[in-house]
Amino acid sequence: MxxxxxxxxxATTPLRPEARAAMIEAMDLVGNPSSVHAEGRAAKGLLERARAGIAEAFGAEPDEVVLTSGATEAAALALRGRNRVGAPVEHDCVLGWIDACLPVTAEGRVEVAEPGRTALQAANSETGIVQELPPGLALVDAAQVAGKLPFAFGWTGARAALIAPHKFGGPKGIGALLLRRGEEVEPLQRGGGQELGRRAGTENLIGAAGFAAAARAAVADLARxxxxxxxxxxxxxxxxxxxxxxxxxxxxxxxxxxxxxxxxxxxxxxxxxxxxxxxxxxxxxxxxxxxxxxxxxxxxxxxxxxxxxxxxxxxxxxxxxxxxxxxxxxxxxxxxxxxxxxxxxxxxxxxxxxxxxxxx
CATH class of the missing domain: 3.90.1150.10 (Aspartate Aminotransferase, domain 1)
Structure with missing residues (x-):
């Protein structure tokens, strides 16, 4: 060879051609999604179509998708200031917010006693071992399973989940916190009130377009x-x-x-x-x-x-x-x-x- x-x-995946094409198209839009003029409305429309595509791909509702800079920020948004437990096998972005550690078996299984307080990865990035997800978890880290195995937020019964599109052919620098309706989070940053007040700052429209395109392509690959x-x-x-x-x-x-x-x-x-x-x-x-x-x-x-x-x-x-x-x-x-x-x-x-x- x-x-x-x-x-x-x-660690990260090659960018899918579908995501690249969607991002290039989004680059041509001038407007800020928060502006009320025609250009702003066009940008807002693209953003919300991307949000709906992400939601559909991963079994959530559009208003449950909080766009972030990546899974690390999404974890911080979900876990900061909460009394949560997890296991030493969790990703650093989750483990850094954990108050107590759960036992892990020799087979890599995490022993969950209180799902409502537990942040749990769906699959480990190092070993690939897939966890059984008890219903009602505080947080599911779906970064490694999304796009590789069937995953729907609605199935889990969890209150929150993390998605990282660069793990399935999407762009780096964007991610999502899937947040169950009725769940509240304390914003990490304040400003213009974007993302229904949960994450301020002008949205990454180009990244969102690539995220949604990669999500659709990943789900289609699974089906095939x-x-x-x-x-x-x-x-x-x-x-x-x-x-x-x-x-x-x-x-x-x-x-x-x-x-x-x-x-x-x-x-x-x-x-x-x-x-x-x-x-x-x-x-x-x-x-x-x-x-x-x-x-x-x-x-x-x-x-x-x-x-x-x-x-x-x-x-x-x-x-x-x-x-x-x-x-x-x-x-x-x-x-x-x-x-x-x-x-x-x-x-x-x-x-x-x-x-x-x-x-x-």
């Missing part, structure tokens, strides 16, 4: 079974990596997982080292959780599941999407296995040099 292969779809094909490609990769490899742990295998996600742990081989090796080989993957300094820490998700920190630090995540060819994942498997073999020989040489005399 030639060229680079992008295998980090859980595209993600079942992605799951089969993921399984082909998993089998290729397992072949002749008794050292690596495949996290979440046998559990309900996102169709595109593969988390593997190879004790003794740091995840960040694997990422660098694969990057040099032309593959973009990820490991653990990156902090602001750019250093990779042991996966908090895996330590919550009972893995020792040094083992949790050896996790690699491969996440794919529609259009990633089987040839590409098999090329990745070949490159990874060669790198794994070299790393294993180095470890053996460090512990018992006499065993590898003459071995290259």
């Amino acid at each position: 030639s060229g680079r292969v992008y295998l980090d779809w859980n 079974g595209i993600w079942e094909e992605v799951a089969e490609t993921r399984n082909i990769l998993e089998r290729a990596l397992e072949d002749g490899n008794s050292e690596t742990i495949f996290v979440g295998k046998g559990s309900a997982r996102l169709p595109n996600t593969l988390a593997l742990v190879t004790p003794g081989w740091k995840g960040e080292t694997q990422v660098m090796a694969m990057d040099l080989a032309g593959f973009a993957v990820s490991a653990g959780s990156a902090c602001s300094s750019g250093k990779v820490k042991a996966s908090r998700t895996l330590t919550a599941m009972g893995y020792e920190p040094e083992v949790a630090a050896a996790m690699l995540r491969v996440s794919i999407g529609p259009g990633v060819e089987r040839e590409a994942v098999l090329a990745f498997a070949d490159a990874w296995k060669k790198s794994h073999s070299r790393a294993r020989r180095r470890r053996m040489s460090e512990t018992s040099p006499e065993r590898v005399v003459g071995e290259v």
Whole structure:
């Protein structure tokens, strides 16, 4: 194969052509959606059509869609000043507002005792493990499932949910808080009273147009079974990596997982080292959780599941999407296995040099 292969779809996805086209069209609108003249009304009309499209895609009502700068802001809007509980496996944007932590099983399941106080992810971004959502949750983090698995806000019975369009082919810099009718939030910023007074500031019209277009396309892909094909490609990769490899742990295998996600742990081989090796080989993957300094820490998700920190630090995540060819994942498997073999020989040489005399 030639060229680079992008295998980090859980971090962000390529922009869909439908979203790109909708955003370019929106750029030509001059008006501010809050203005009452014809140009403003045209902008407002586009904004509300986008809101209705997002609502329809994810089983909400249009007035339940609060547009934000992303899922991080949406989480803050939903959780700030509330007495909420969650689990160590939650995304940082949720965990930062949690007052008490819930236990996590060895299989990655969160044990929920009080749904009405609980913020819970629908699926984990690192392992892909899908949670069972009890009704009446305070918040559902749907950032990873939306667009990959069927999700409707109305089904959940939750009071709020987070959506991040850049996880399913939409633009970065916009997101949504789905907020059940009758629920109130304290605005993070005050100003012109946009978003029914819940989020002030001139709306990101271009982002909203791309968000809605990506949401419609993602739902159509689900209906066509595209993600079942992605799951089969993921399984082909998993089998290729397992072949002749008794050292690596495949996290979440046998559990309900996102169709595109593969988390593997190879004790003794740091995840960040694997990422660098694969990057040099032309593959973009990820490991653990990156902090602001750019250093990779042991996966908090895996330590919550009972893995020792040094083992949790050896996790690699491969996440794919529609259009990633089987040839590409098999090329990745070949490159990874060669790198794994070299790393294993180095470890053996460090512990018992006499065993590898003459071995290259």
